Structure formats: structure tokens, C-alpha cells
Amino acid sequence: DAKTTQPPSMDCAEGRAANLPCNHSTISGNEYVYWYRQIHSQGPQYIIHGLKNNETNEMASLIITEDRKSSTLILPHATLRDTAVYYCILTNSGYALNFGKGTSLLVTP
Amino acid sequence: KAGVTQTPRYLIKTRGQQVTLSCSPISGHRSVSWYQQTPGQGLQFLFEYFSETQRNKGNFPGRFSGRQFSNSRSEMNVSTLELGDSALYLCASRLDSEQFFGPGTRLTVL
Numbered sequence: 001d002a003k004t005t006q007p008p009s010m011d012c013a014e015g016r017a018a019n020l021p022c023n024h025s026t027i028s029g030n031e032y033v034y035w036y037r038q039i040h041s042q043g044p045q046y047i048i049h050g051l052k053n054n055e056t057n058e059m060a061s062l063i064i065t066e067d068r069k070s071s072t073l074i075l076p077h078a079t080l081r082d083t084a085v086y087y088c089i090l091t092n093s094g095y096a097l098n099f100g101k102g103t104s105l106l107v108t109p
Numbered sequence: 110k111a112g113v114t115q116t117p118r119y120l121i122k123t124r125g126q127q128v129t130l131s132c133s134p135i136s137g138h139r140s141v142s143w144y145q146q147t148p149g150q151g152l153q154f155l156f157e158y159f160s161e162t163q164r165n166k167g168n169f170p171g172r173f174s175g176r177q178f179s180n181s182r183s184e185m186n187v188s189t190l191e192l193g194d195s196a197l198y199l200c201a202s203r204l205d206s207e208q209f210f211g212p213g214t215r216l217t218v219l
Contacts, residue, residue, distance in 0.1 A: 032206075043113075043199050043210030044152070087152075094206050095142045097167070099152035 004088045006103045018075040022088030025069045030092045037084040078107045113211035121217045127188040134202030141183040146197040
């Protein structure tokens with residue numbers, strides 16, 4: 001069973017920030033929050049991960065609440081190529097065991 | 110550096126046959142994981158190999174098996190194919206904390 005809860009779909013206007021939420025209220029102390037995305041018919045692509053501190057890289061920012069029960073992936077300036085299914089995953093082993101259903105993000109012109 | 114490669118990319122088989130899929134990880138990566146993706150069940154974990162040893166296995170029947178060679182290349186085998194085995198099979202390699210996925214093998218069982 002998925003240990004994360006994500007909205008099934010979201011829309012975002014091109015050029016605006018896309019904020020994708022994820023709830024993980026039963027997260028264990030040694031579990032990391034990972035985000036991957038999958039563009040139609042391709043293999044998933046790693047985006048970012050974190051344990052308890054906020055993280056930023058060239059693709060996105062990850063904000064984790066202090067109690068670690070939820071997180072938000074932020075794509076600062078969404079483009080049409082960011083249209084994909086985004087998966088929020090918990091793991092303490094470095095590889096994903098359960099992807100869940102993810103959030104289908106549609107970026108519109 | 111070359112990415113994860115999977116062969117073949119597309120495959121059509123009939124019920125009862127068996128199939129072997131191949132995955133070549135990124136050079137230096139010793140961990141290889143396999144996943145099955147279907148519209149109904151989404152992405153499901155099959156198994157993970159590290160240094161030729163299966164370290165973890167998902168909830169799939171024994172018809173699904175795999176192995177890893179000394180050069181870290183991995184194969185997965187599905188015997189006695191069923192219609193429900195039609196899916197995209199993905200493998201991913203990992204060195205540290207980030208998984209790199211291949212393009213997948215699209216298996217169709219008729």
C-alpha cells in the first residue's frame with residue numbers, strides 16, 4: 001500500500017510556480033522523501049530528495065514540514081515540458097518500493 | 110556516460126510462452142531494480158539486485174525471476190506468460206541515492 005497521498009491531478013499555467021503537495025503522515029524517522037516524474041511512455045526521472053531539511057537543485061525545490069508529515073515539490077517556473085506524472089515516494093533504502101498513483105500535472109500555455 | 114539500456118524495447122509473445130528481458134545499468138552502478146507498470150496497478154516493484162544477490166522482492170508470483178551478472182547487467186524472466194503480464198517493464202540502476210531508469214520494455218501477451 002502506498003504510504004503517501006497525492007492529489008490525482010493539478011493544472012498550472014506556463015511560467016508560474018507549480019506546487020505539488022504530498023502527505024506522508026506515517027513516515028518513519030529514517031525514511032527519505034523522494035520525488036520522481038514520468039513523462040508519458042518514458043522511464044521515471046529523479047527530481048530531488050530530502051530527509052528533513054528543505055532542498056533545492058536545478059530542477060526543483062523540496063519543502064518538508066517540521067513534523068515531516070507532509071512535503072511540497074516546487075517547480076519555480078513551469079514549462080510545457082514539465083507536464084508529467086509526479087510521484088512522491090518514501091524510502092530508506094535508496095530505491096523505490098511503492099510509487100502510488102502520483103499527481104498528473106498539466107502545464108497549460 | 111551512457112544511460113540505462115533495456116532490450117528489447119518491444120516484444121510480443123503468446124500465452125504460455127516465456128520471455129527474458131535484459132537491462133544494462135550505468136557503468137559503475139551495482140544496484141539494479143525491476144518494475145512492472147500497468148494502467149491498472151501503476152508502477153510496482155519486482156526485485157532488486159546488488160552484486161549478483163537479490164536483496165529484495167516484491168509481491169509477484171514465482172513465474173517472475175531475475176538474476177544479475179558479475180558485470181552488473183541484469184535479466185528478468187517471466188515464465189508461462191499470462192495476458193495480465195502485458196506491461197511496461199522498467200529497470201533502474203543506482204550508485205548512491207538516485208535511481209536512473211531505462212526506457213523500458215513494452216511486453217504484449219496475446
